[in-house]
Amino acid sequence: MSLLDIRNLRVRFATRGGTFTAVDGVDLSVDPREIVAVVGESGSGKSVAMLAVMGLLPWTATVEADVLSFDGTDLRALSKAARRRIVGRDIAMIFQEPMTSLNPCFTVGFQIREMLRAHTGLDRAARQRRAVELLAKVGIPEPERRLKSYPHQMSGGMSQRVMIAMAISCDPKLLIADEPTTALDVTIQAQILDLLKALQRDTGMGLVLITHDMGVVAEVADRVLVQYAGRPVETNTAQALFADRHHPYTEALLAALPERSTARRLPAIPGVVPGQFDRPPACVFEPRCAFAFRQCREAAPTPAAPELGRALCHIPLVGGVPTPVRAEAHRPRDGVPA
Amino acid sequence: MIRFLVKRVLLTVPTFVALIFLVFVAIRLVPGDPVEVRVGEHGIAPERLALLRHELGLDLPVWRQFLGYVWQLAHGDFGRSLSTSNPVLGEFLTLFPATLELAACAMFIAVLVGIPLGVFAAVKRGSVFDQGLMGLSVTGYSMPIFWWGLLLIMLLAERWHLVPVGGRLDLIRFDYDAPTGFMLIDSLLSDEPGAFLDALRHLALPAFVLGTIPLAVIARMTRSSMLEVLSEDYVRTARAKGLSPFRVVGLHALRNALIPVVTVIGLQTGTLLAGAVLTETIFSWPGVGKWLIDAISRRDYPSLQGGIILISALVILVNLGVDLLYGAINPRILHGR
Structure with a gap:
């Protein structure tokens, strides 16, 4: 049985300009001991989907799903208090900005011990011992002394280590890491990633890694979910995905990796993720797609077969070439390679 | 440090x-x-x-x-009053406890009511409660103290007889020594039954009237400061830890939101002591406020000068204390210096 099971998740925000659907029909399942990467540009709804799992969205958001269960418990049926007992203890989350994610008014030790106090029956002395142990585990030297530090006395990498220590303090079954390395120096990024990988291996927890960096995905993920404008556009094992991409967006994301570039200019995906008011009516990726044709502007695509990565595309790519399997009137756009 | x-x-x-x-x-x-x-x-x-x-x-x-x-x-000499020939410092010190008691109680009410109201309004932003409270706070802030005081005397003291019209104690019923000058403390020390309650009844209305403006300011400040803090990353972290809403708001958010509130409290002390002059006059409260008004009409230069300097010294001291509090609330400020 999978640890986290999400089917057809929809998150809507009530805004002044009307309803905005930030997440639209996302399916995701995470097994114990599995690392799943959720990939997409900023604004593709990756964080929102995970915050919905955590129950951390603001009151303007409505969360709906056919299935939203964790470890056999239906999260939608839980009372707020019951949900708080799971959040933090069984599902923990770390965030993109470690420097601002810790409370500047309290020592690191206080913030870690507070987590233990909320979810475990440890007494004061045991909490202190456990906090020291946790800091040592995430690779912070002189843990006793560091526990007395305030967040502003630490670097970004150090803060993220503290966040990780706090997140794993109650031995969670699932850790959600929301772009944990984005705000850090490149050298630190690799260290944090290695730490997460090692912790995941040692504890056997499931790990959801939200990222926009295909390099990170290649390094750690077992499975990948590619999300675009709130929709799941492709999902596959990491191995299969890196062997062959079936959705033009995934292909473009991978082509945008600097180390893959052979041209003088870095390749980029033209345009930006559509927002509330410029969502295309049919295929959401159509305006930026190199392979788009008439049908893409007229009908919303349905997911392809599992062996094609459930690509949300009329003409899923195979070997970088569109396969007009379901396209009745396939006429490529001018100047597009066939 | x-x-x-x-x-x-x-x-x-x-x-x-x-x-x-x-x-x-x-x-x-x-x-x-x-x-x-x-x-x-x-x-x-x-x-x-x-x-x-x-x-x-x-x-x-x-x-x-x-x-x-x-x-x-x-040389520490404030001179002698021109109207009574007593030393200014002595007169001031005799009357000052009454003013301090009034001002402290007013601030106590303002902080104890203002901060929770502001926090609640921020958490329920946009609600009827929030809008109602903010409307009330503008009214409270712009209410002239003397008019507000007279209004409440008319209603609560004259019509409903809930509280006395003025003074610090029912002097016909009670007569005892006042070693500290603070009526609440002295009445407790006196062993006279009912004296404390009577002192409290006398204090309640003037303290509330004097505390109205600081209360309105503190509530507004707390609300806007909390609104800012509630969207901070560390508040999200606190919620991601599965802490109760009370702990998230009351500890993680409020502690960070307190800095501007404490600043305002310090600044309001000045307003409060200025307001005490009016309040004391309305409620015939025998404190330095009333004494200063009398000194003005007599052009009692030494009393006026001495009184204002001593009160200003207090305001400066309070604000110094506020500066020290910053570091206690948020250690980042102390280390930044």
């Missing part, structure tokens, strides 16, 4: 010099001097007037009077 303290204390010295100068000059700009006021409308012989002025040193040039006064202050 100690260096910071010394620096802050030294910085108050120029503030004091400027303050003394301002008070000294401003009083002398008011038409009529103590002698003229005492003589009244009928007037006396010019030679006699000159003699009286000479006795009080009022015939000297203002700069010499000023230097003389500063010299006197430097």
